[in-house]
Amino acid sequence: MGSPSCNLPIVHIEIVGEPVEKLFLWGHSACALDNADHKKVIVFGGFGGLGRHARRNDLLLLDPYSFNLETIGTSGCACPSPRLGHTASLIGDLMFVIGGRTGPDKILNDVWSFDTTKNCWKLLQCGGSVFPPR
Numbered sequence: 001m002g003s004p005s006c007n008l009p010i011v012h013i014e015i016v017g018e019p020v021e022k023l024f025l026w027g028h029s030a031c032a033l034d035n036a037d038h039k040k041v042i043v044f045g046g047f048g049g050l051g052r053h054a055r056r057n058d059l060l061l062l063d064p065y066s067f068n069l070e071t072i073g074t075s076g077c078a079c080p081s082p083r084l085g086h087t088a089s090l091i092g093d094l095m096f097v098i099g100g101r102t103g104p105d106k107i108l109n110d111v112w113s114f115d116t117t118k119n120c121w122k123l124l125q126c127g128g129s130v131f132p133p134r
Contacts, residue, residue, distance in 0.1 A: 015062075018069040022060060024048050027084030031095050033116060039064070042072075042095060042116070047084040055082035055102060059114070077120040080112045093117045096124075 015023070028046025033039070043060040047053075057080055059072040086100025086108070095114040101107055111124045 013067045015067050015069045018060065018071055019050065020069065022049050022058065022069065022071075023062075025056065027100075028056070029086055029088035029097065031088050031090040033061075033090065042088075042090070042114075044088055044095070044097060044114075045080070045083045045086060045100065055084055057082040072119055074114075074119055074121055078123060079121045080110070080123075081108075083108060090116075 023043065025043070025046035025048045028043055030041055030043045033042050041062040041064060043058075043062060045058070046056050049056050049058065059074060059079075061070050061072050062068075080097055081102050083100035083102055086097055088095055088097045090096075093116045095116060097112045097114070099108045099110070111126050113122050113124055114120070115122070
């Protein structure tokens with residue numbers, strides 16, 4: 001019995017809007033935003049991007065159909081510190097960002113939520129079993 005084959009097409013896309021270099025990241029998170037009227041990818045944080053060699057707290061929105069990349073503005077609300085190695089999950093209209101690192105020895109255990117309808121961050125105060133820094 002032969003091994004199963006898997007064919008994934010690779011397509012070159014031209015990003016429009018923000019410079020594509022903003023996506024030259026590692027240690028970032030990404031979540032699929034799947035609302036009735038649009039399907040997009042939210043990218044948060046990471047290391048690299050423009051000006052390289054820095055941790056980021058940029059919030060980017062990529063439309064995989066129009067190839068448009070835009071920065072999501074979050075004026076008027078506090079936002080998470082620049083970080084990498086965090087996790088993010090989208091539940092309904094809220095993206096939850098947990099932990100990460102702001103430096104090699106600066107490990108975080110905070111929890112933030114981002115409301116995708118209001119474009120605003122909120123630091124959550126969690127009780128019970130806390131997330132240990134990792």
